[in-house]
Amino acid sequence: MKWAEEQGINILHIQPGKPQQNAYIERHSRTVRHEWLDQYVIDSIEEAQDHATQLLWTYNNDRPNMGIGGITPA
Numbered sequence: 001m002k003w004a005e006e007q008g009i010n011i012l013h014i015q016p017g018k019p020q021q022n023a024y025i026e027r028h029s030r031t032v033r034h035e036w037l038d039q040y041v042i043d044s045i046e047e048a049q050d051h052a053t054q055l056l057w058t059y060n061n062d063r064p065n066m067g068i069g070g071i072t073p074a
Contacts, residue, residue: 019026036055042048061074
């Protein structure tokens with residue numbers, strides 16, 4: 001905070017009850033909850049990391065993205 005103030009940067013926080021002010025993160029969080037956390041019982045950090053790695057690979061390599069013509073991001 002001190003560094004930002006010295007640089008003339010004004011830090012603005014999301015207002016309580018206004019998640020739409022950071023829609024990108026809220027969308028990501030919803031995707032993680034619905035497509036990952038709700039589907040598995042996770043017993044360890046390592047298992048969570050494995051699932052996250054698999055989800056990221058699938059997201060970038062298998063899932064077609066209609067915004068770029070139906071191809072995968074990779």
